[in-house]
Amino acid sequence: NGWRILEFWNGGFVFYGGAILAAVCGFTFLHFQRDVQNETYLDLFAPVFSLSYLLGRIGCLLAGCCYGRYCDLPWALSQRHPTQLYASLWELGVLIILLAAEKTERTARPKILRPQGAVFYLWISLHAAGRLLMEAFRDDFRGPTLGLSISSWISVAILTIGLFFLLWKPTRANAP
16 A cells, blocks of 8 residues: 555654655756745755754654664663764754854855855755764664665765865855
8 A cells, every 4th residue: 555655653754765855846946946046045944954853853762763773871772872862962063053154154254255055065964974973873774785774875975965065166156
């Protein structure tokens, strides 16, 4: 039955799948908007994505999914690494960095010189790095491929893209 994919109480929804679908839909929509720069919207939504991921991982903790490997550390939950908390704390740090970067972008330099998309590319880089770290502690089946989970491979790709646009993308002046 194809409708089983909508049974959220049985799990199955994953962040990367939803984010990729949202990106495809968003870019398709913005492609037809001639007076809008995509990267302006990316910067706007980066802190929202970060907060959403943070809250989603707290939901994972409450649902008991996305659990970590066995551990006997004092902060272990049910003798497992609390990977959901690791991810939430990392993303809280990322959110704080994004908000500081967004404020700096608004006040430090004239808008005409500010590279559009920098806050978003910072988010995907930091998010992907944190996801790679968190995945190293996960124990639920992640579909390992060549020693890494599918989410880890997606994180490697996203980290590469984010760093490319942060470090090597030619800076262009943006209209005010």
